[in-house]
Amino acid sequence: MKRKTFLKRAAGFAGLPVVSLSGANPEADRIRQELLDAWRSSEKVSLATAEQMPESGYNFRYTPEAMTFAEQWRHCILYTIGQLQADFEQPNLYAGKRLPLDMTKAQVLTELPRMYAHVRRAIETIPAEKLLATVEYGEHKMPGWRLLYVLENHIIHHRGQCVVYLRLKGIPPESYYGW
Secondary structure, three states: OOHHHHHHHHHHHHOOOOOOOOOOOHHHHHHHHHHHHHHHHHHHHHHHHHHHOOHHHOOOOOOOOOOOHHHHHHHHHHHHHHHHHHHHOOOOOOOOOOOOOOOOHHHHHHHHHHHHHHHHHHHHHOOHHHHHOEEEEOOEEEEHHHHHHHHHHHHHHHHHHHHHHHHHOOOOOOOOOOO
């Protein structure tokens, strides 16, 4: 995809309508809106990073034991969907299906927006009680909504690795444009 086309598509994310919140639980509604904003920003940066790598670099790995560029994204997609299912009883987009181990650039650029749309639907539909309830995550206790930030942190970690892959291929990464 050409840079101009990508920027036009990415700009559309900022123009997405704000979810209509119930008003029944103002605290949950505020948290939902904050999460939606964070995940929209995450999607924008992830797509920019994935778009920059040429197709030929999607099978690049810097050491034999490292994941390829494509495997980094595949892992993010499957982990996020799996955790939404386990932690929030959300449907698994890949139940009965498998993402190819060696995903192409086109496949990654199709599946990333699909995953992000699924996360947004989850944020909008997880019951307020479940968002606000205290849950255990490893050795920690936290409100359920923080698990959605844990998932986003996981993506940030792997996206950062993908930025290093770009640099190793001589591609200057897009500037970080944050929130």
